[in-house]
Amino acid sequence: MIVGVGARAGVTSAEVLGLVRAVLAEAGAAPADVVALATVDTKGREPGLLAAAEALGVPLVAYPAGVLAAVPVPHPSERVRRAAGTPSVAEAAALAGGGRLVVAKRVSGGEAGRGRGVTCAVARGG
Incomplete structure (x- = not known):
């Protein structure tokens, strides 16, 4: 399985792992x-993701x-496109x-005071 992950800068590994497990x-x-x-490549060095x-x-x-x-997804987002240059990170x-x-894309509840920091989606096969 491949888990696609979108994240805000500074996200913690605990928040990422919590949503991945869910x-x-x-x-x-x-x-x-x-x-x-x-x-997405701009998040490829994000410490929490690594x-x-x-x-x-x-x-x-x-x-x-x-x-x-270029990857068709069920839940594209104009906000994500403006921020990341693609209408989807996690699903794509x-x-x-x-x-x-x-x-399909799920969103974390965020850590106290930090908002929603992570999105995840899961694909099987390839």
Whole structure:
């Protein structure tokens, strides 16, 4: 399974891992089923994402915004497009390697005082 992840700058690995675990449970999957976390290239060095990938024992794959923008997704966002250069990060990153979406974009509740910091989506196959 590929977990696509979108995140605000400064997101913690705890928030990322919390949402990743929730979307995996929704998919009926375990953390051991994950082969990669995927995101947009501008987030490829985000410490919270890197630490989450390390905790899961998988690589963090970062795609250029243009690649993600070409991936059809069920929930595009104009706000995300303005911020990231693609109408989707989580869903598009999960789907960029092929496969099918098994959990559409979910949004974290955020940590106290920080707002919603993470989005995740899960794709199977590829």
